[in-house]
Amino acid sequence: MSHNDYRFAAATEADLPRLMPVLREFYAVEHLPWNEPALRAALSVLIADPGAGRLRLILHGDEIAGHLAVGFCFSLEFGGRYGLLDELFVLPAHRGAGLAKRALAEAEALCRAEGLLALRLEVNDDNERARGIYERAGYTAHARRLMTRWLDASD
Structure with missing residues (x-):
């Protein structure tokens, strides 16, 4: 398979049913919790709202070979x-x-097109x-930890 046989395409709502098995495999590999309703809702926002980010399929013919998701965030540091x-x-x-x-x-091209300075x-x-x-692509690690707290309505 040559890399010329692959292309990137914006995902649409119609792609979601066939994207789900790919996502399921990714979530299993990464040991991420699988919550399909929440995931579908978030994917729909990413597809519908260009301000939220971009969802791209990696296609080999009409077959999904993979995907990438970029979210747009805000940081004074960046x-x-x-x-x-x-x-x-x-x-x-x-x-x-x-x-x-x-x-x-x-992903970098999508961000540059938005005028973003960092990915x-x-x-x-x-x-x-x-x-x-x-x-090898020029990304550097930071000597700090990513921390998360889930926020729910009961707090």
């Missing part, structure tokens, strides 16, 4: 709006064609293969 590469996943059958590198370039991403400490891809 001079205002910046991109967060929230998800990047290439299905195992399509690895080795340089798709992760191309997907990073696609951030998360990578698990134990995912050396992905970390190597990101480092």
